[in-house]
Amino acid sequence: xxxxxxxxxxxxxxxxxxxxxxxxxxxxxxxxxxxxxxxxxxxxxxxxxxxxxxxxxxxxxxxxxxxxxxxxxxxxxxxxxxxxxxxxxxxxxxxxxxxxxxxxxxxxxxxxxxxxxxxxxxxxxxxxxxx
Numbered sequence: 001x002x003x004x005x006x007x008x009x010x011x012x013x014x015x016x017x018x019x020x021x022x023x024x025x026x027x028x029x030x031x032x033x034x035x036x037x038x039x040x041x042x043x044x045x046x047x048x049x050x051x052x053x054x055x056x057x058x059x060x061x062x063x064x065x066x067x068x069x070x071x072x073x074x075x076x077x078x079x080x081x082x083x084x085x086x087x088x089x090x091x092x093x094x095x096x097x098x099x100x101x102x103x104x105x106x107x108x109x110x111x112x113x114x115x116x117x118x119x120x121x122x123x124x125x126x127x128x129x130x131x
Contacts, residue, residue, distance in 0.1 A: 038069045039070065043097055047124070054079055075099045079104070086106070
């Protein structure tokens with residue numbers, strides 16, 4: 001291989017490195033865009049307490065979790081009756097606390113994108129157990 005061949009191989013290697021670096025950059029950029037689309041919402045800490053107004057309770061859950069992807073705290077789905085639309089939960093991917101689904105009158109609760117339950121806080125039936 002002559003000097004021309006060495007230059008050609010060197011140029012090919014440089015292009016290969018540039019393209020692989022560029023594709024890594026693009027992957028990082030795509031990941032950053034995904035992070036920017038994350039919507040953080042604050043979880044709840046009501047445990048199993050009975051809401052004074054169940055309709056207001058449902059609307060509060062719906063408003064809190066619509067388009068939410070990251071729950072900072074606990075995801076508590078409780079005291080839901082005569083309501084069939086829980087589609088507002090469909091974007092949740094991560095919960096830092098616990099997930100509590102209790103006292104609801106539905107055939108199923110679907111969390112299709114839920115990937116991680118960190119469990120930084122654990123469920124306690126009453127607040128005196130927290131000490």
